Amino acid sequence: MPENGLSHPSAVAYPTTPEEVAILVRAAGACGLAVVSRSGGHNYAGFSSGAFGGEIADKRHTNGENDRFEKEQSAMQGEGNGVLVIDLSSFNNIKFDEATGDGTEIVTIGAGCRLGRVATVLAEKGRALPHGVCPTVSIGGHAAHGGHGLSSRKWGLTMDRIVSHEVVLSDGTISNVPVSSSSKEGQADLGPLSWALRGAGPSFGVITSYTLRTFPMPPVAVHFDYWFSPVGASLAADAMIAYQDWIPWVPGEIGLAFMFMTGEGDGTIQYKLTGQYLGPRVALDAIVSPFLKTLQRLGISVTTESKTQEFPPDLRGFNVGQNDQTEGPIWSSDSFYAKSLAIFDKKEDLLTREQALALTSYLKADPSLRKTVWFVMLDNWGGVDSAISSVPSQNTASNTRENLYAFQMFVRPEDRRPPFTSDGVQFLKGMCDAIINARRDLSTWRYGGVANYVDPELSREEAQQMYYGKEKLVKLREVKRRFDPGNVFRYPHSILPA
Numbered sequence: 001m002p003e004n005g006l007s008h009p010s011a012v013a014y015p016t017t018p019e020e021v022a023i024l025v026r027a028a029g030a031c032g033l034a035v036v037s038r039s040g041g042h043n044y045a046g047f048s049s050g051a052f053g054g055e056i057a058d059k060r061h062t063n064g065e066n067d068r069f070e071k072e073q074s075a076m077q078g079e080g081n082g083v084l085v086i087d088l089s090s091f092n093n094i095k096f097d098e099a100t101g102d103g104t105e106i107v108t109i110g111a112g113c114r115l116g117r118v119a120t121v122l123a124e125k126g127r128a129l130p131h132g133v134c135p136t137v138s139i140g141g142h143a144a145h146g147g148h149g150l151s152s153r154k155w156g157l158t159m160d161r162i163v164s165h166e167v168v169l170s171d172g173t174i175s176n177v178p179v180s181s182s183s184k185e186g187q188a189d190l191g192p193l194s195w196a197l198r199g200a201g202p203s204f205g206v207i208t209s210y211t212l213r214t215f216p217m218p219p220v221a222v223h224f225d226y227w228f229s230p231v232g233a234s235l236a237a238d239a240m241i242a243y244q245d246w247i248p249w250v251p252g253e254i255g256l257a258f259m260f261m262t263g264e265g266d267g268t269i270q271y272k273l274t275g276q277y278l279g280p281r282v283a284l285d286a287i288v289s290p291f292l293k294t295l296q297r298l299g300i301s302v303t304t305e306s307k308t309q310e311f312p313p314d315l316r317g318f319n320v321g322q323n324d325q326t327e328g329p330i331w332s333s334d335s336f337y338a339k340s341l342a343i344f345d346k347k348e349d350l351l352t353r354e355q356a357l358a359l360t361s362y363l364k365a366d367p368s369l370r371k372t373v374w375f376v377m378l379d380n381w382g383g384v385d386s387a388i389s390s391v392p393s394q395n396t397a398s399n400t401r402e403n404l405y406a407f408q409m410f411v412r413p414e415d416r417r418p419p420f421t422s423d424g425v426q427f428l429k430g431m432c433d434a435i436i437n438a439r440r441d442l443s444t445w446r447y448g449g450v451a452n453y454v455d456p457e458l459s460r461e462e463a464q465q466m467y468y469g470k471e472k473l474v475k476l477r478e479v480k481r482r483f484d485p486g487n488v489f490r491y492p493h494s495i496l497p498a
């Protein structure tokens with residue numbers, strides 16, 4: 001769980017059944033406590049531990065609209081910050097639907113299940129799902145905001161595989177919310193709720209389990225790393241633009257990121273191309289070759305490369321070594337700050353070379369940064385063959401289907417211990433500002449963010465604009481008014497009722 005020193009919920013409950021969750025939600029609603037769910041506790045901002053309380057971010061970024069909830073909450077605070085954390089770690093069952101197909105296609109997974117365990121149990125049946133690479137992240141929060149991993153360009157986001165959710169709503173009802181719901185007479189139309197749960201889940205209920213449609217495991221996968229010769233800011237910017245030009249055309253079987261980090265020599269930036277290919281090694285070489293040739297023409301060469309081929313593939317990605325922490329308490333902690341900035345797949349919204357150069361110049365400018373552990377990752381999401389962008393954006397609440405790629409910027413102290421210094425926060429803000437401020441047409445430039453890489457420095461309005469966009473936000477607030485009119489599920493970035 002990310003530590004930020006601000007976490008002090010009023011109570012943490014450890015239910016074991018949906019019925020117990022329902023009792024807790026009703027009780028919290030009656031007492032005026034905010035309810036937040038915690039599945040794997042990996043939220044970057046600690047929102048799942050009640051960090052910042054339900055609404056403190058709005059006190060920093062007041063727009064007047066939330067006064068009602070702030071007053072209500074302060075009145076009820078007493079001990080703690082007015083937040084009930086519902087911990088779902090006991091919801092860790094994985095059950096295959098034996099009546100469908102050969103009994104391995106449809107699976108119901110408890111919200112508290114960690115991704116490492118999901119991958120392991122599914123692999124034993126020869127099945128797999130698209131999801132992120134950290135084995136201790138739980139599916140609860142991961143799928144509620146999307147869930148992006150190395151196989152996502154082939155198979156979509158984790159949420160794209162959801163058949164139905166079991167969710168406890170604000171009035172304490174336990175509801176089965178299918179993804180495609182055609183409401184029968186006398187039944188509530190759950191279509192809008194299903195839409196909202198896929199991208200903005202934490203604002204609408206406590207999801208106790210997901211039922212998902214799995215894929216057969218592919219016969220082979222290759223994990224790869226290509227390290228390049230360190231270069232200065234100008235060539236690093238050229239390399240970034242070459243990556244942007246190349247990735248729209250790569251096949252869906254490849255999941256990849258271009259990763260920049262501090263170099264060994266003065267003023268140099270080190271970087272690598274890293275990822276996973278769902279196919280044989282020889283085919284990977286042919287796919288990567290055009291990009292390597294472009295870099296060669298720029299004078300950038302590959303210094304080392306590693307390719308690990310697996311039969312059958314271990315879809316746990318790069319973190320295989322940590323996979324033993326798939327159950328039980330996790331005693332390690334981390335102290336870091338991260339930001340995201342998504343580049344949309346529209347010609348007019350792509351990164352300009354000026355922006356790339358502003359970023360790489362910023363990264364090489366301060367030699368003291370070499371003492372900090374930082375990286376910038378450009379995760380590929382879209383492109384012509386991407387399963388993520390093949391789903392119409394309006395089908396789910398988040399706007400990430402518009403991403404061609406997303407920057408993830410990350411910094412941590414060397415010892416990984418709190419307190420996190422404001423220097424680190426300023427450093428990352430500087431990275432993001434370098435990209436944004438170098439944009440000439442800033443007033444019309446569209447960009448987004450990744451809700452699973454939540455940034456506590458953003459106000460509610462800024463975060464929602466980046467994660468959902470204006471139009472979807474209007475609809476989300478309508479759905480919130482219908483399913484959580486009393487704003488029981490609230491935290492600094494949550495959707496407010498219309």
Ligand SMILES: Cc1cc2nc3c(=O)[nH]c(=O)nc-3n(C[C@H](O)[C@H](O)[C@H](O)COP(=O)(O)OP(=O)(O)OC[C@H]3O[C@@H](n4cnc5c(N)ncnc54)[C@H](O)[C@@H]3O)c2cc1C
Pocket residue numbers: 036037038039040041042043044047048049088111131132133134136137138139140141142144145146147148149201202203205206207208452453
């Ligand atoms: C080391 C690390 C690596 C990561 N790698 C990736 C990656 O490769 N790809 C990627 O997409 N993301 C990645 N993430 C981000 C991760 O997907 C998100 O932080 C995710 O939301 C964590 O889910 P959780 O259940 O573990 O965390 P939690 O902190 O428990 O939950 C995260 C958020 O979801 C809400 N929530 C949790 N459970 C539920 C529920 N059952 N019902 C409703 N709301 C719920 C919480 O209230 C909170 O707002 C990574 C994070 C870390 C720390």
